[in-house]
Amino acid sequence: DTGVSQNPRHKITKRGQNVTFRCDPISEHNRLYWYRQTLGQGPEFLTYFQNEAQLEKSRLLSDRFSAERPKGSFSTLEIQRTEQGDSAMYLCASSPGLAGTETQYFGPGTRLLVL
Amino acid sequence: GNSVTQMEGPVTLSEEAFLTINCTYTATGYPSLFWYVQYPGEGLQLLLKATKADDKGSNKGFEATYRKETTSFHLEKGSVQVSDSAVYFCALSDSGGSNYKLTFGKGTLLTVNP
Numbered sequence: 001d002t003g004v005s006q007n008p009r010h011k012i013t014k015r016g017q018n019v020t021f022r023c024d025p026i027s028e029h030n031r032l033y034w035y036r037q038t039l040g041q042g043p044e045f046l047t048y049f050q051n052e053a054q055l056e057k058s059r060l061l062s063d064r065f066s067a068e069r070p071k072g073s074f075s076t077l078e079i080q081r082t083e084q085g086d087s088a089m090y091l092c093a094s095s096p097g098l099a100g101t102e103t104q105y106f107g108p109g110t111r112l113l114v115l
Numbered sequence: 116g117n118s119v120t121q122m123e124g125p126v127t128l129s130e131e132a133f134l135t136i137n138c139t140y141t142a143t144g145y146p147s148l149f150w151y152v153q154y155p156g157e158g159l160q161l162l163l164k165a166t167k168a169d170d171k172g173s174n175k176g177f178e179a180t181y182r183k184e185t186t187s188f189h190l191e192k193g194s195v196q197v198s199d200s201a202v203y204f205c206a207l208s209d210s211g212g213s214n215y216k217l218t219f220g221k222g223t224l225l226t227v228n229p
Contacts, residue, residue, distance in 0.1 A: 004158075033216060042119075042204050042219030043159070056214045091159065095215070104217060106151075106159040 002026070004107035006092050012113045013082055020078045021110045023092030030097025032075050033104060034067060036060065037089040046090075049075060050097060082114045117142045121205045121220035128195055128227050136190040136223045138179075138205035146207040148172075148181050148188040149217070153202045162190075162203070195227045 005024045013019050025032050030051050035043035046065070048056045051072040061067075064082075069075040079086055089111050093104040122137040140146065150162040150172070163172030168183035177192045188205060205220040 031215070035217075040221065042206070042221050043217070045216040045218070048214045048216055050214075056216070093159075093217075100215070102215065103149075103161050103164065105161075108158040 004092055004094055004105050006090075006107040006110050008110060009108060010111050010113075012115065014115050015082060015084060017082055018078065018080045019082060019112065020076055021090055021112075023075045023077070023094075023107060025074070025092070025094030026105055028096070029094035029105075030072070031095045031102070031104075032069060033093045033095075034075070034077055035091040035093065037091055037109070038087075043091055046077075079112075082112075084114045087112055087114045117146070117207060117209050117218040119205050119207055119218055119220040121203075122223050124222070125224040125226060128225070130197055130227055130229050131194045132227075134190070134192040134195045134199075134225070136203055136205075136225070138188045138190065138220060140186050140188065140205075140207050142186075142207055142209050144209045146209045148179070149206045149208065150177070150179055150188070150190050151204045151206060151219075153204065153222075155201070159204070195225070197227045197229055200225055200227045 007022045032049040034046040037043040049069040064080045067077045089109045091109045092107045095102040095104045118141045147166040149164045151159045152162045163174040165172040165181035171180045179190045202222045204222045206217045
């Protein structure tokens with residue numbers, strides 16, 4: 001299997017602009033997670049998809065954030081009207097979805113810098 | 116809610132030294148426990164895991180035992196190498212209706228000198 005891929009790897013934007021990130025999970029993986037990691041901290045959960053259904057959103061996910069997984073394969077995370085506090089590494093992870101607790105496989109992340 | 120507390124870093128060791136990174140957790144259900152590692156410039160990789168009390172996870176010479184009585188999952192390695200230099204994250208996944216999302220500690224930076 002190829003691993004989880006994320007694009008772009010780096011994004012620099014000006015405050016107020018919209019940005020969109022893409023995650024391609026491992027083929028056939030039903031579960032997909034988004035996390036955010038700031039400098040010196042561990043990743044924090046943002047949202048979770050089971051196939052195309054978004055089943056949970058963290059309170060960290062403000063109204064400016066939206067995530068989709070339209071066909072149950074790739075996912076996009078959009079941030080509208082970016083703020084400097086959105087600067088972070090955005091991580092995507094996937095797991096098969098065949099059992100209870102499973103190993104989550106992480107992508108390399110998209111590093112966002114908001115100027 | 117769930118939380119993970121791990122040893123503050125950074126940790127600096129000489130090659131072949133013994134490593135312990137402490138990790139304790141708080142969970143509402145019956146969590147599975149994980150150690151992930153992040154090498155410089157790379158993504159998070161699973162190092163080892165344990166899914167129930169008294170299980171021992173092991174990989175690449177690293178070990179951790181799930182201790183329910185002390186709510187701990189300390190990471191150990193008998194003899195570290197320079198190539199072990201990385202950031203180590205302890206994490207839990209609680210199956211109690213939480214969609215198996217991971218809750219991470221803040222990470223511990225390990226530097227191993229030759």
